[in-house]
Each structure stands twice: as structure tokens, then as C-alpha cells.
Amino acid sequence: MNTLPQNFQDWFATRGWQIHPHQQQLLDRADAPATLLIAPTGGGKTLAGFLPTLIALAEDPKDGLHTLYVSPLKALAADIRRNLQTPIEALDLPIRVEDRTGDTSQTKRKRQRADPPHILLTTPESLAILLSYPDAPKIFAGLQRVVVDEIHALAESKRGDQLMLCLSRLQSLCPDMRRVGLSATVEDPPALGRFLVPNPLPCEIIKADPGPEPDITILHSETPPPWAGAGAAYAVNDVLKLVEGANTTLIFINTRAQAEIFFRALWAANDQSLPIALHHGSLAREARDKVEAAMVAGSLRGVVCTGTLDLGIDWGDVDLVIQVGAPKNIKRLVQRIGRSNHRYNAPSRAVIVPANRFEVLEAQAALEAVRENTLDGEPRAKGPRDVVCQHILLRACAGPFDATALYHEVRQAGPYGELSRPDFDACLEFCATGGYALRAYDRWQRLMLNPDGLWQLRDARSAQSIRMNVGTIVDTETLNVRWRGRGGAPLGEIEEGFAATLTEGDTFLIGGQVVRYEGLREMTVQVTKGRKEPRIATFAGTKFATSTLLSTRVIALLNSGDWSALPEHTRRWLEIQQQVSMLPKPGRMLVESYWRDTRAYTCFYGFAGRNALQTLGLLVTKRMELAGLHPIGFVATDYALLIWGLDAVEDPAALLSPEDLRDGLEGWLANNAVMKRSFRNVATIAGLIVKNLPGKRKTGRQATFSSDILYDTLLKYDPDHLLLQITRAEAMGGLVDFGRIEEMLTRVQGRIDHVKAPHVTPLSAPMLLEVGKVPIYGAAIDRAAAIEAAELMREAGLE
Template structure:
């Protein structure tokens, strides 16, 4: 019970303000007031536009209506800086209109230093912040004074923090707050939660679930798939075929948000729309890589109604309240039901009124994904990440953070960590290893002064060894590690050569010595990675072994993948799809098979003097990428001479010199492929070093920033590679090596999902030997994904058009085969 929390459920001035807006207090808002009065924490799940944010703040505003003292009463935690600005703007209106004596401020990485200093001395009543800024404030010696009277903590868009390192990081901050202000109440807010009970447990202190309050969605969104007269391509991510349609839709709507899945897509789509912008409509671009000034300017223009459209990424999908948005356009596959609902919820943003949305699939498989998402939303279904064990590389960061504020003991910190739901399974032995690493780096590193971070005091407590330790820590708080790129060095003689471009690490970390790949118009043989350069020599005589990997793609949710499978096996529902997609599926059904829901369809056919095998897994790009690596290794052992493979979210294509038969299938699609092949590959690929680098940065083993300088990825990599090799040799059981291995299996390989697939479908395959490529195989075989236009872009567009023409030619061959087979 929070003493003196509410003297009345809704004071007269609040009731009058609600009436002046034409509103009445809704039942769930009344329940929020009652639960706050009774000291009960709550997870509020309510549809967009239902007044969810105001409902979360309402008890706090009522409690502070006559407040005169200056202290931090309510803390609001948002996963996005943009959301704190939006909430600040919207929260000031009722406060000012009711002339409440309540101060509200934001505290993010964009907040000037002088304002941060002032906030520590004279905090506002309500502080709007992010997880990283909160943890930084907790590292100061005056943290007990700042947070000591805290009564209320609101965690917005809580679903976005489940099952990832940033969420684990947030729960540790909440656990620390629990020691400074034991009586504070937690409130979680979200519009899209797949498993409310699990999220309620995640949110609660010591894993005790908070109370659940779910508000029914009375207005289902109106969602349609674009019906374009243009030919829908078989592959690609940009939907260039539909640019004119998208532009005309924007021109007819009042205000539109156009969502894409990556920053690169946002940049390119923005350019394509401006090339089509004959009416010179005010269209803006928004994503996380833009400067603070550009983002703020766009936010202000949108809020004041000066824009007709914004092309954006997930940076605007969470909670931004622009009530005048008329339409949301999703370009490309949604990848998840909950994610799509979040984005659609940005339109209209009014309760009891349906949001309007248009889905623009970039290719034919994506049309299936779009329809599966529409079906799921109509049924009220949700998806989302599952709660899992907390990431252990965050714990050393948390230990140092606490020690920066005041001297600590391992016993007290272990108990605090156990109070964070994701870490309740952390063993004392694991904690002790992480504690020792935090103190001096462990056995292999303790001789180096750099890793002497904590010093024991006479009373058995520990404090930072120096001011430098504190500075290093505070400048590197958080779990976000920037992805690096590698320069490609084309070697001719000895070790001499020249730089011919850059590739993403996601591509490079998949390679092992001897693998070949296409780059800059020629075939190269991978030799190794040295000093953040990928060294490769020209090679001839065989096709590239590893395809280019496009980083940054959102993962296909398991729920939506199952929805695509169901849709494929319900021909009666195909009428909802674009006509050309219906024809494509009908041809597949007549020529080969539609993948069954309880089996994996495997097709084989000759193509370009080789044999291609297609595995329709529907398990996402990462799982398929890993499966491709393992299957090609086993094919090599079987003498099938695999040459290359390509992946999409929906399947895997393997090219080999020799054909498969039924006996090969039984050997290839087996759970035991996760044994020797996986271990051999992981030990020889640079993947574990990449994973270790991420772990090293988060755990404080190395840092990205120090003073006013920022280390290059080359410097960070040189340091972490050296440490990795040292630990492998002298302390192979070091806790961070274990964490790096677990991270690689989970984040890079999606091993759990792949293992589930192999176990579920062992002995359940449909193998079909075909004379020609099947309709459904075309987009996977051609792997028409790369649509980045460089320079003038004419050649890239010509190449893309040639691929589409080849795809249409393949489909014509299938039609001819079916026609000739008819009596």
C-alpha cells in the first residue's frame, strides 16, 4: 500500500477537464485509479487510441494535484527517444489546462549536459527517459536522493522489451530502483501482447506477476493489399513495381505514414517517391540514423500538419500520437502480426474508429505473408518474442554501475539481480564468475591493470579502482552495439592488393577459408579477415559457394510463418490474394505440390548444368542460412559436390553438381546435422569472434567510447580478437566465452528454431524430382533481393529487369509443360 496515494478517485477539476474534452472516464481508467489506490502494480493492454498513456499517468497526476515539494514522483521509461518527446508534448496539455503544479521533463541522450546536472539537483515531478539514461542516473552517488521518494514507474511499449538484451537491461534497472524506493508501483503499457501472463511476470518485482487489465478492441482496422496493374515480381524487397500506386495513394489521402523494415529501404523508397512526386507533395524521411535536429524538425512538422507523408522505419512504430494520420502504408512484408498492428495503430489513433492500412507486398511470397497477417488480425491473434533467460554479459555492466554509485558487496548484488525476472535462474556459480570478471578480468586477464576495475575495502565491500573506471563505464552504458563493416581487399601477389569496397560483417562472418563469393563483378576466394579487412583472391572454375547476406532484415515470426503454411493449404481462401498470385499458386499446385502443413516439401530440378534442391521450411532467414551451411557441409561428405546456396524467409535453395535421391534426403534433413557439422563450422568460421566482440563491449571488457573519442570498429576488433585468442588458449572455460557461444547460437544462428524444425519434421518430407524449376522455387533460386541503386543506377535496374524477365520465362516453361501434358 502506498500511503496517502489517492484521497479521491477522480477530483472535481479532473472530471471537469474530461468533460471539457467531451470525454468520460472509461471503466479501465477507473480501475487504474482503484489499483493505484490499493498499491497494485498493473499491466494495461489496450488498443491504440484508447487513452492508454493517459490512463497510465492518471493516478500519478491525481496524486500530485496539490504537490508543492520538488522531488521525482513518477518515472516514465520509453524504448524510443522520439516517444519521450511525444509524451512530453501530450502530457503538458492536461497539466497546463488544469493548472496543475506538476513539472515534466525529458532525459535522454539528446538532453544537454547543463540540464542533466540541474535535473539531479532539482528533479521534475515526472521524468521521461530511456533505459540507458535511467541506468546512467543510477550510477551517480546521489541516486538514492534522486529516486528515494519515487512512487510510480511507467514502462511504455513493454512488449518491445521482452526477450531481448535491452529488456533484460531494463529489468535490472527496475530491480535497482526497488532497493532505492521499495514501495514504488510498476505500470506496463502496450497495445500488442501475445502472452499477457508471461509479460505480467516479466514486469513484476521478483518475478511476481503484476495485475492484468485488458481492454477489448472494439474497432478492427481496415486493411487491404494493394491491387496493382503492374506485374508483381518474384523477389526483391523494395516494391519498385508499385511506386506509382503508392504515390497516387498518398496524393489521395490526407496524411500518410509509409513504413518499411530497414533504414536502407527507407532511404531508397524516399528517393523513388520523390522521383514520382509530380505534385511536389511535402514528403519527409525519418529513421534512427538521422541527426537529432532532422528528427525533431520532422516530428514538429508532422505534429503541426505540414507533411503529407513520412517514409519511416520502426523508429515511429511505437506509440507516437499523431491523431491526424489518415493512412498507414506498409511496404514489404510485415514479418509479425503484432508489429503490423503497432504500425497500423499510428493511423487515426482514435478509440472506437477503425484505422486504415494498405499493405504493399514486394514479391509474391510476401503477398501470402500479408494475407496471413490480415487473417490473424481479424481473428484477434498476436505474436511476439518469448521471455527467456537474461543475457549474462549485462551483469558485469550492472555490477560496475552499482559500484559507481556506492560501495557494494557480491551478496547484495546477487540478491538484487535475482529480483529481475529474466535472471531468477542465474546460479550462484555463474554470478561468482561474472563478479570475478568484473573485479579483475579473471585468471587470464588479472595481470593487466586495465581489467582491475573494483577494489576491496576494509569492510569487505568493493568500489571502483579509479575515476577512469567510472568514466569508461558511464560513457559506454547500454546494450546497443553498432554493426561493423569490412573492407574487401583484393589480393594479387603476396599480401599486396587494393580495397575494392565493403561488405557487411553478417556476410563475412559466414565464410570459411576457401569459400568463394561474387563481389565487384568477379569471383573471389575468401582467405581470411585481418585488421578489419576481408582478404580475397580472384578465383575461377566454380560458382560462388556462399551468397551475399542482407543484414538488417526483420525476422519472420513463427506465428506468421505458420499462418502462411495454413493459407497455402486453404485454396478456398486464395481469392483474397492478388490475381497474379492466385495464378502462381495454381500453377505450383498443378505442376508440383503445395507445401503441406505437417511436412517439408523438397523439390529437385536441373538448372544451368547443375541440380537445385529446394527446402520449403518457412522458418526465417537466419534459421535457413544456418541450415544451408550445415546441409552443404553434409552434402560434401556425401560426395554430392554442393556449389552454392541461397535463402529467403520461406526456404533454402542448394545448387550441386550431383543430384539427390530419397536416401540422401533421410541423411540431410536430420536433427543430428546440428552435431558434428555445426561444431566444425562454428570453430572454423569467424562467427564466434564476432559474437565475442558484442559480448566484450556490453560487459565492459572493451569500450566504444572514451573521453571525446570513439574507437573505430577496427580498433575494437583488434582488441577483442586478441583477448578472444588469449582466453581460448589460457582460460577456455572463461564465462565470457560461454556467453559468446550462447549468443551466437541464439542471435546469429537461430538454433532453437532450426532445432525445433528438424525435430518436428524428421521423417516428414515430400521429395519431388522435377524436369524444370517449379513456380514457387523461382524466387528462391534467383534470390532476387539486392535492389540498392548505386550511382545512376541504370545498370542495377537493367540487371534487376533481366532477372524478372528470366523468372517470367521460367514460368512460361512450366505453363508449356502443363499444356503439353494435357490430353
């Protein structure tokens, strides 16, 4: 057992602390090649990860880089630097800590390469760039440890794949390097351990005491939630009362656009002028920094935010979390709940605010899952090859390399343990020539073999361009928004597609303010103070789909026979559904058919997520056309697909037959915008499309035009091109979510309950309120929508 040095024990004592068992366990295993620590929020994970480093450097403060800390957020790295200074200064330790992110000045970055700090805090993208320099072996010469914080968040995206390739490169430079992963929410610890460690080493897993159960409730407002929609405006006054009763409240909302809308509604109802702010990724960095500083200072009572504040930053005295809208994912809910009472053995306090009636069910299912310590998560796919292509180009920037050595190095990364040599060689060939259809173009001839049989950049000057385009986050193209006059102060950014629809005098919301569009100057949207009712800026953000596990739990709740935890209006809704039709059953699919006016409606309760059910809608309506059933349109939610047409569906099983379903989808996808969008992302990551060049940047329209031409060219002349292979796989798994369709059909196996209802059913009625919905805001529109909803619910027997 490694005893905590006396000076550290004394410092712990001055703060009234004792070393936690999991911190001691990690200290005892300081020399283990790889360790994964799973500990609750506020349980001292970060200090546990750094204790071995602080002790080692206190005893032997050698110059050079000792420990590398990697986090998913720039703000998290900056927060850790502030927190580390406390023990360093209190113990008078000769340790230099610095961060290196996209916000770090060029002067400081250059100095860090020549004189690295003892502890460097960074992000996956910045680490990839640092490794691309020829002096990387010198920079990392003394590296002993790598600490990966919030590793679960990185493992869910290509940023994690990129990071593991970087760690594999570091392991080659520093064979004795040790890895530590930190997380609070892990559904499958062994799988995450395999992701972290170099193949085929084992990963030691330490699980801390989870602490007290969180205090979670669902808001049951006197005003029932609406039948459809995601705004939760009905609960604004209830949320304000909760904010009044807490010190600091984080109000999480799933999308940026809804965060803007809810913040404005909250501010309009804020008669007490409580200090409430807005925080999301499309706001100007200056605005986000201001909000974060105010949170640390404890001067805010509430912050409406998106996933930008999900992760483990210690934001002052947050003692309440409010989740507006269904969380869609149990693990995400647990992560967000942990932002409140950020202390070990203090229960987190959270309130879920359903945005509509169906979300009451989803919120209840999620709450029960949290109480049972059940987390969701999809199995990780194999590491994507577009990230390998980017890694190869970056490796070439650092100097000549041997292909076989690099292949074995890549195979050491957990996500790429099964990468075949032919697949690696295809990536290398693409990096060298662009592939069969593009090899005649000089711009894609990027690598060459030198006389020593090593691969190197064909033109060393291309290294700058490659570094400028590092990353696996392909942002939706945006334009900066600035005040006209006022020194041109920045407000944030909006999507290029939305900006293209604006004409002078149009108003929209950004940063909780109504602004008036005055024009576009030098690719910057200029605005003044707006006064009329706004349009809403359309932020892409992340459109969450309800997880498979949460969907399964919703079905189980419907069939539990115990609805006592649900509000009376929801119980009544389900009871009438049973009278008019039936409830969806586990392992079966409920399909309802009914006539409304001159239209035949068919509702498929698939519980497979919005993306998957939208895709199913395309496939089923195509089959309906072939069968002469004349479909007119469809709408999908996370739980159901509603199709309307001129003829009734008599045999829904035939429309859902899995036979030839994939072939039909791939044929439809080939010339679809979904596939082109996926291709643009893949081609950008792999380096085929270069968006950032020294002194200039392509607009989104230019990049889209270039990628569409390339896609059409490859589809015609090289349909088996590496990037098209990657694109097909990603489109099927992400934007189209075909895997969940296959999972749904496998689960159902033709067991369909077809109900021919006498009229619109209670469970399908909210779907009709989604049909053709256009987000226009104003009192008249709101009143008309309320009248339409009331009439529809009376028809369904609910009013």
C-alpha cells in the same frame, strides 16, 4: 472506487471526454505493487498511467521526484512531456515535468540530480547512468511510481533486461515503489507481467476493450509484383494515389536501405509535388527533428519511415498506414497499423503492399491473423549475463556494495529470477579480474574487496569511462556524412564498411538525395551534390525474419483449399505448382530436386526464417561434401533453401538428420566471423571492450581488431570464459537461429515429401532470381533482370 476529482472531471468535460473504464480501473488500483495495462492505440494508455500521479501531486505537491516514466525512444519521452503539459497547464497544477535522455544538456542533467522534477521522463540507458551516481539514494528518495511505456518493445531486447535490473535497484532504494506497464500489443500478458514485477509478486493485468476492428487491405495492383526482390517499385504510383486520398500517411518499410530506394522512386513519380519526407535512424538528428515537427504541424502528406516511427507517438493527423513489404511479424503489423486514426473507437486504416509474389501469401496470412486477434511472439530466454556484468560495474560506480545483497537484488528482476549464485559469482569475478586468461592485465582489474568485505572500484576514476559506455545497443560502426562547404551541415551517417569501399566521385543515396563522395576528413565523410545514378548506402538496420506463427499460417493458407482472397496471378502460380510438383504440407517438409542445364538443384521448404535456413545451408552443404555430392552454392529466403551442385540428391532425409547437427555447427562457428561478431557485441556490453573514452572514440576498425584478438586469445587459453559461454548461446539463438532449425526438424520428424520435378518448379523459381544477386541500379540492369525473370518463369510453366 477512486472518484476522479471535480477539477479533473471538468477538464475532461471541456474536451468532450469521459474517463474510460480501463483508466478508472488503473486509478482504482493506484496502490497495487505492479499493474500491466493492455489497451489499443489511441485508448489513452499514457493518460491512464499518469492520472494517479497527477491527482496525487495536485492534492499534495511535495518537492522531489514522484514518478519516473521510461520509454524506448527519446522522441517518445519528448512527446509525452508536450502532451502532459496540456492538463498541467489547463488545471494549473504545480507540477514540473522534464525529460532526461542522451540529448539533454550536461548543465540540465547536473541540475536534475540536485533538484529533480516531480515527473522525470527517460530511457533505460539514461536511468542506468543516473543510478550509477553516489547520490542516487537522494535523487530517488521520494519516488512513488514508475511507468514503463511500450513495455512489449523493451521486453524483446537486452534494453528490457537492463531496465528490469534498474527497477530492482530502485525497489531497494524505494521499497514502496509501484510499477505500471503500458502496451497495445501483447501476445502473452502473464509472461509480460512476470517480466515487469519483482519476484515473486503477482502482476495485476487490466485489458481494455480492443475497440473496432482495423480496416486492412492488401494492394492488388494492375501491375503484378515481381517474382523476387524487396523494393516494391512496381507499386509506387499506386502508393502515391493512396497518399493523395489521405491526410497524412506513414509508409513503413522494413530496412533503411529499402526506405531510401523507395523514397527516391516515390519522389521521382511525385508529379503533384506532394510534401513527402523520409525518416530513419541513420539520418542526422536535425533532419529527423525537422520531419517530426512537420508531422506535428500537419504540413506533410506522407512519410517514408522504418521502425523509428513504430511506437506510440501521436503524430498529428495520420489517417493511413502503408506497410511496404511483408511485415514478417503480426505484432509489428498491429503496432504499425495503430499509428493511423490515433483515437479510441476509431478504426485504424492500413494497406499492405507485397514486394514480391511470395509476399502476397505472407501478407494475406498476416491480415487474417490480425482479424482473428492472433499475435506472435517467441518465449523469452533467461536474462543474459553480459547485462549483469554491466549492471555490476555501474553499481560499483555508485559506491561499495555487498555481493550477497546485490545478488538478491538482481534476482528480484523478472528476467533473472532463476539466476544461480555460481553464475552471478562468475559475472562478479569477470568484472573484478577479466577472468582467468586476462587477470594478469591491469586494465581489466576493475573491482576489489575493501577492508569491510565490500566490493568497490579499484580506481574511482574509471567510473567516468564505465558511464560513457553504458547501454545494450551495440551500433554498427558508422561515420558522419556532411556537406563539403554549406557550413558542413550534417546529412546522417553510413556504415564504416561501406565508406571504406568509396573512392572520390562515387555516388550514393542518403536522406533521399544523391550525393558525391569527396573524401574523408577527421573521420567525417564529405560529400557534394551528386548527379549520376547512385550506389545505395548499406545500412545494417534490422533484418527481420518471418515469425514462426506467421510461417505456420502461410503453410495453412497454401493448404486451405480457399484461395479466393488471393489475386488471380498468385492463384495461377499455386495451381501450376500443384501440377508440376506439390505444395508444402503442415508437419512435413517438401524437398524438390530437378536438373537445370548441367546443375542439380535441391530446394528445401523449411519455413524457418532466413537466418535459420542460411545456417541449414551451411550444415547441409557440408554433409553433401562428405557424401561426395559436390555442392557449389546455396541461397536462402524466409521460406526455402535452394542448393545447387554437380550431383543429384537422392536421399534428402539423410542430409536433414538431427543427429550431431549441433556439434557440427559449433565446430564450424568457433572460427567463423559470425561468432566473432557476436563476441564483439557481448564484450562491449559486458565492459571488456571500451569504445568511448574521455576525449576520444575508437573507430569500428580498431574495436573489431581488439575484439578479434581477445576472442582468439580466450578461445586458445580460456575456452570456457564467461564471455565465450554467452557468445555461443547468443550466436546459436540470434545470428544463426539454430533453435528454429531444431524446431523445424522436430515438427517435421523425418516426414519428407521428395519430389523429382521435370524442370524448375514455380515455387522454387523465384529463388533462382536471388542467386548471386548484386544490387547494381540502372535501366540496363533492370531490363536484363526482367528478361531473365521472364525466361525463367516460362521454363517453370508460368508464362
